[in-house]
Amino acid sequence: VNGRVLRCSSLLGGLLIVLAPPAPTQSRSGERICLEALEAALWRWDARSPIVPGCEVIDCCPGCPGEATLAWSVDVRGADLGAVELRLERFPAPALMALESTGGIRREGPQRFLVPIGARGAWILGMPLSSRERPPLVWPSLVLDPERGARMLAMRSDRERRAAPLEIVVEVRQHWRSMLLSTHLSIFRLVDCRPGGATPSTAADIVRLANNTAGDDAVVLLDGLRNGACANDAIELGAGDIAVGQCEETAICKGEIAVFSDDNAAVLQAAPWTSGADVVHVSMQPPVAVPLKIWLLEAAIGGLPAIDVAKAHVAMATKNYNEGHAGIAFDATYFDLSANAAAKALVGEEDDKLDDPAWVNALTSSAFFTAGMINVYYVPKAAGQAKGRNSQLERNIVMILGGFNPYTLGHEIGHAFSLEHMNDQGVSFYGNLMWEGADDQVTLTEGQCFRINFDPLSVLNVNQHRIGPVQSCPHGSADARCPEVTVDGTP
Ligand SMILES: [Zn+2]
DSSP, rough: TSSOOOEEETTTEEEEEEEEEOOEEEEEEEEEEEHHHHHHTEEEEEOOOBOOOOOTTTTSSSTTTTTOOOEEEEEEEEEEEEEEEEEEOOOOOOHHHHHEOOOOOOSTTTTEEETTTTSSSEEEEEEOOOOOOSOEEEEEEEEEOOOHHHHHHHHHHHHHHHHOOOOEEEEEEETTTEEEEEEEEEEEEOOSSSTOOOOOOOSSEEEEESSOOOOOEEEEEEEEEEETTEEEEEEEESSSEEEESEEOOSSOOOEEEEETTTTTEEEEEEOOOOOOEEEEEEEEEOOOEEEEEEESSSSSEETTOOOOOOOOHHHHHHHHHTTTOOEEEEEEEEEEEETTTTHHHHHHHHHSGOOOHHHHHHHHHTTOOOSSSEEEEOOOTTTTSEEEEEOOOTTTTEEEEEOTTTTHHHHHHHHTTTTOOSSGGGGGTTTTTTTTTSSSOOOOOOOOOHHHHHHHTSSHTTTTSSOOOOOOOOOOOOSSSSOOOOOOOOO
């Protein structure tokens, strides 16, 4: 975090010390809205990632005095089709009462602001600085005016709809006194989701996706010489033919692409760009099937049949990994061991066991473990327990404990896929599946999908669920071969 973070500490009776003027951080999140969804008269679209008032790490300001509030300047750019709603969550009541807005931002009840599209330099004053475990959150939603939306759809010809996506961009700049702390962009893209939609115009080189299931926008991370510089994991989006400009491969700028999408496996392949007009063909495949063996050590969990609870967790993990572009699909089988005394004695109900080599050895050589796949043990006894654990000694062992939430299974499997926590990457990843301690762990970045699929230590490769090229990219590493774990092109 060095220098990127506004750090305060309370010393000698509340003396406020600010170390190192931070360079403003930048984050962005994207939402892709199908025009088809608008045609179904769904005029509201909620972003999946919140904006978090405050600095880049949650505990950046322990003991800061009450004067530490932030001012937000808000711009909303794009076609004037309505407004952007900012919904405030987890704000303490005094903070809600102290908020003020200017420049056309309308307060719609205690926890809602409405910012018209086209607003420039509007302000919200008195944003509390997040300093607690559960930071206040601001959720942007696009709220289209039904009449203007319908007129826009009617006026845009088929051809225009296919050519260029409409974008509504919400830019929030957080200021503390005279200092700009961070800029956050929430981008709503209105796109044509039909197969063949969003066809590019003329450009030199093309990445051509075949068999892109459902014709959704895929994310391409592109390497090669472009515009006189080595492009390193440049993000390109598209559904079929994706124009990527004029790329070349040189000794220094290796040509390579990684492709991530819903409903298709991830692809890592060479892109031998030449000085001519290249077409790089990418054959998209079905998602990689990941078998899960689920052992239920309890018959009922929270009054429900344990198998129903586990199935709901698998469904949630399947959705999050698919929508996050991991390109995998879980195939779970369930075994009821709730009446098996030997199994219950062996597995136990404490997560420290996962660090015990003798226990791991006993379990993996028992009948209650299947080698070559992820084995999940549901032992939820007491509500005060941890949520879940993945064994660092044997990544194919996951334990789900009493403190679980609907995302715990997906989170622990993320560790088995070589992922680490995102808490060191800034609060804009609060909604990420690998944020430790969040309530809503949903999203994945392309940088994470890269590691899930291509890291040789991911169980996807260790178990040979996936066969293909590998590339070791530790959590904090980034170079010509490895994207930052934060790289995110989710449209
Ligand atoms: Zn974890």
